Amino acid sequence: MIPTLLTMLPADDSTWITFDIPSLMQNFWSATFDGLTFGSIYALVALGYTLVYGVLNLINFAHSEVFIMGCYGVFFTLSYLGFGPSAPNLSVGAIIANLLLALVVAICASALTAFLLERLAYRPLRKRNAPRLVFLITAIGASFTIQYTIFAVRGPNPEPALTMFKSNPIFEVFGTFIYDQQLIIVIAAVIMMVITERFISKSRTGRGIRAVAQDPDTATLMGVNKEKIIITTFVIGGILAGAAALFYVMKIPSGVQYNGGFILGIKAFAAAVLGGIGNVRGALLGGLLLGLIGNYGQILLGNSQWTDVVAFLVLVLVLLVRPEGILGTSLGRSKA
Amino acid sequence: MYRKKVMTTLAAAATLGMLMAGCANQAAPESSSSAGGGGSTAVNIPALTSIETPKDAVLPAGDGKATCAATTTLAYIGAETGANAQLGINIFNGVQLAIDQHNKANAGCQVQFKKFDTEGDPNKATGPVTQATKEAGIIGVVGLPFSGESKATGNIFEQQKLVHITPAATNPTLTDNGWTTFFRGLGNDAVQGPAAAKFITGKLGAKKVYLVQDDSDYGIGLGKTTSDGLGSALIGTDKVTTGQKDFSATISKIMNSKADAVFYSGYYAEGAPFDQQLVAKGFTGTFIGPDGLKDDQFIKQAGDASSNAFFTCPCIPGELIPTFESAYKAANNMEPGTYSIEGYDAATVLLAGIDAGNQDRAKLLSWVKSYDKDGLSKHYKWNDKGELQAPTVYGYKVENGKIVPIGAIGE
Numbered sequence: 001m002i003p004t005l006l007t008m009l010p011a012d013d014s015t016w017i018t019f020d021i022p023s024l025m026q027n028f029w030s031a032t033f034d035g036l037t038f039g040s041i042y043a044l045v046a047l048g049y050t051l052v053y054g055v056l057n058l059i060n061f062a063h064s065e066v067f068i069m070g071c072y073g074v075f076f077t078l079s080y081l082g083f084g085p086s087a088p089n090l091s092v093g094a095i096i097a098n099l100l101l102a103l104v105v106a107i108c109a110s111a112l113t114a115f116l117l118e119r120l121a122y123r124p125l126r127k128r129n130a131p132r133l134v135f136l137i138t139a140i141g142a143s144f145t146i147q148y149t150i151f152a153v154r155g156p157n158p159e160p161a162l163t164m165f166k167s168n169p170i171f172e173v174f175g176t177f178i179y180d181q182q183l184i185i186v187i188a189a190v191i192m193m194v195i196t197e198r199f200i201s202k203s204r205t206g207r208g209i210r211a212v213a214q215d216p217d218t219a220t221l222m223g224v225n226k227e228k229i230i231i232t233t234f235v236i237g238g239i240l241a242g243a244a245a246l247f248y249v250m251k252i253p254s255g256v257q258y259n260g261g262f263i264l265g266i267k268a269f270a271a272a273v274l275g276g277i278g279n280v281r282g283a284l285l286g287g288l289l290l291g292l293i294g295n296y297g298q299i300l301l302g303n304s305q306w307t308d309v310v311a312f313l314v315l316v317l318v319l320l321v322r323p324e325g326i327l328g329t330s331l332g333r334s335k336a
Numbered sequence: 337m338y339r340k341k342v343m344t345t346l347a348a349a350a351t352l353g354m355l356m357a358g359c360a361n362q363a364a365p366e367s368s369s370s371a372g373g374g375g376s377t378a379v380n381i382p383a384l385t386s387i388e389t390p391k392d393a394v395l396p397a398g399d400g401k402a403t404c405a406a407t408t409t410l411a412y413i414g415a416e417t418g419a420n421a422q423l424g425i426n427i428f429n430g431v432q433l434a435i436d437q438h439n440k441a442n443a444g445c446q447v448q449f450k451k452f453d454t455e456g457d458p459n460k461a462t463g464p465v466t467q468a469t470k471e472a473g474i475i476g477v478v479g480l481p482f483s484g485e486s487k488a489t490g491n492i493f494e495q496q497k498l499v500h501i502t503p504a505a506t507n508p509t510l511t512d513n514g515w516t517t518f519f520r521g522l523g524n525d526a527v528q529g530p531a532a533a534k535f536i537t538g539k540l541g542a543k544k545v546y547l548v549q550d551d552s553d554y555g556i557g558l559g560k561t562t563s564d565g566l567g568s569a570l571i572g573t574d575k576v577t578t579g580q581k582d583f584s585a586t587i588s589k590i591m592n593s594k595a596d597a598v599f600y601s602g603y604y605a606e607g608a609p610f611d612q613q614l615v616a617k618g619f620t621g622t623f624i625g626p627d628g629l630k631d632d633q634f635i636k637q638a639g640d641a642s643s644n645a646f647f648t649c650p651c652i653p654g655e656l657i658p659t660f661e662s663a664y665k666a667a668n669n670m671e672p673g674t675y676s677i678e679g680y681d682a683a684t685v686l687l688a689g690i691d692a693g694n695q696d697r698a699k700l701l702s703w704v705k706s707y708d709k710d711g712l713s714k715h716y717k718w719n720d721k722g723e724l725q726a727p728t729v730y731g732y733k734v735e736n737g738k739i740v741p742i743g744a745i746g747e
Contacts, residue, residue, distance in 0.1 A: 034584035085639025
């Protein structure tokens with residue numbers, strides 16, 4: 001089938017697609033480590049989509065803006081603390097302290113955005129028993145509103161770069177350097193996700209979240225405060241997005257821009273669907289997979305235009321076989 | 337219970353990892369400074385401090401005796417917002433300056449100025465262009481700045497016989513469409529690409545060049561002419577997309593190829609984070625970009641990494657033309673940017689036409705067609721396709737966080 005497909009496409013003077021397999025072999029490990037790093041960021045954002053979907057059956061398209069507000073939180077905090085385009089001349093302890101402060105601010109900014117979003121955009125609709133489609137349109141509207149409000153205030157250009165620290169290789173695996181930045185992002189993201197997973201499966205609030213996801217009416221009858229659970233879910237999503245924001249700016253110092261969350265949001269949403277939307281572990285798996293596929297695709301095909309095609313092709317193929325995503329169970333039924 | 341144990345172990349391992357990361361970071365300063373030293377092997381080309389301007393350059397003020405109808409309007413169509421808005425802002429500030437100087441000197445001819453925003457996006461450009469061509473008062477246009485949007489809208493101008501001078505679009509094929517209303521106020525990429533290639537392998541002394549291009553008409557066109565010029569020095573090519581932020585896959589290919597120079601064919605919105613991530617991964621060679629990268633935004637977004645950057649540009653360093661520089665600065669409270677002088681000169685050509693009595697679309701079009709005079713930046717005379725007859729390409733570099741010209745290249 002593939003040869004037929006190949007001949008179907010019009011060819012100009014250059015070949016339209018090439019498979020650079022030696023290059024993939026050569027760059028396999030560095031692509032893997034980079035893919036895992038970015039995949040962790042996808043996964044953290046994907047969790048926000050998954051949790052809200054699990055509880056409300058709502059695709060919260062404004063979650064990408066919850067994330068970008070976190071990025072602005074990081075930007076303003078670190079600019080205020082004197083960080084700039086150049087790597088700061090500070091001791092490790094001071095850098096860690098500054099980054100932790102930025103993390104707290106980012107988490108607050110994102111959580112607050114998520115909170116307000118729920119209160120101002122979704123709760124009034126829920127009170128009036130609005131149909132599902134209205135929620136979806138509202139989510140898209142809220143996304144644009146936040147995006148263009150930022151645009152009006154901060155303008156079209158990305159904010160100046162913020163270098164948190166100079167990234168250095170720390171050790172070598174399979175002939176490829178692992179950078180401290182990669183390690184910090186992956187480890188911290190995984191820790192946060194494990195904590196979230198534990199929280200949802202073990203704590204009292206977590207049990208409430210699962211109960212509401214499973215059957216909101218019965219949960220309410222059993223004494224679960226549904227509104228409180230919903231707002232908690234949004235805030236948890238916000239907290240994770242805030243953390244993702246810090247790691248994102250760490251990796252891409254000039255990524256703070258009014259529409260900077262848009263594409264990442266779509267990818268994270270795709271990651272959530274890939275892993276099984278509504279499933280906490282699925283978000284992690286989906287995020288990491290999407291990060292890896294994207295990087296392998298870029299190296300194999302030498303063209304980013306194909307990267308997204310490959311990533312979404314994989315998504316479609318997975319959904320053909322498993323319509324519920326790889327791990328597929330919903331939040332309510334997740335056993336841990 | 338067992339599960340709990342696993343979790344604790346995991347957490348402990350993770351904390352250990354974080355600590356290791358911290359330690360490595362601490363040990364870094366010495367090693368990083370030596371790595372930085374390796375990077376400074378790049379050739380040192382001194383900055384240019386002055387350029388020659390034509391003595392009898394046509395200026396917007398004219399003789400001060402012009403008269404024209406109050407509806408006479410020139411327009412700028414191009415990016416005012418969007419990711420690459422800064423280039424557009426540079427241009428219309430230049431146009432605005434020319435019109436202000438003209439109107440101040442000519443009480444009898446107050447030319448109006450209108451701006452139409454395309455966001456630099458080919459998909460959004462047709463609307464504003466159609467709108468502009470329908471306004472009867474608009475008899476000449478400066479724009480569109482980018483190649484993609486120029487390609488998408490050239491036919492509309494052609495149908496309405498509205499003359500437009502692009503101050504920035506450099507894709508060579510734009511003049512192959514048979515348009516009679518399209519004029520290019522600078523050299524195209526068929527000139528810039530080979531000049532850039534010559535500059536990289538000649539003055540910059542690079543032996544192994546890696547070329548990365550984006551998916552815009554501009555990036556693809558320039559990528560092709562540059563790679564043709566590079567010949568055997570080109571060791572690899574990779575393609576990225578506009579809007580991309582993470583370039584790690586491309587970067588690992590470059591690091592493995594041991595390239596000593598990277599040419600990025602595209603705009604600063606992607607070029608800047610790309611250079612920054614490249615340097616963060618330990619790249620010590622030079623980074624070269626075309627006019628689409630040559631903007632202060634590049635330095636802001638690439639940070640420290642930008643000190644390895646050189647630029648090629650068919651644009652003239654307007655900041656070295658004292659009269660223009662001081663007037664621009666007074667009006668806009670900033671230095672002229674890339675293409676400010678080209679915008680100013682393009683507007684001057686049109687204003688001179690209006691002052692000479694060419695006050696409808698047909699007359700202004702034939703005025704530009706037969707124009708043969710010096711502007712502040714260069715001589716303006718177009719061939720029948722709309723290309724300038726004697727374009728020049730300049731080299732620029734980053735010095736102390738500023739972009740400075742280093743002289744004409746490719747000759």
